[in-house]
Amino acid sequence: MxxxxxxxxxxxxxxxxxxxxxxxxxAPHAVGRRRGAWRVGLAWGAGHAAGTVAVSSSLLAAxx
Numbered sequence: 001m002x003x004x005x006x007x008x009x010x011x012x013x014x015x016x017x018x019x020x021x022x023x024x025x026x027a028p029h030a031v032g033r034r035r036g037a038w039r040v041g042l043a044w045g046a047g048h049a050a051g052t053v054a055v056s057s058s059l060l061a062a063x064x
Contacts, residue, residue, distance in 0.1 A: 012052070016045075 016022055026044050030037035 008056075 030040045
């Protein structure tokens, strides 16, 4: 279980850093903001993470 968790976190981090879809999804909302652009990224990341947790939780519950 620990190896699966580490693999999931690692691949998720790699996807977030290397995926151009992330930059293209957030950039239009953050461009032109002198302050608060980080809030756009934080809100988007929290929503993305919540969706991932919801899907993985339902898969884990179905497998149990």
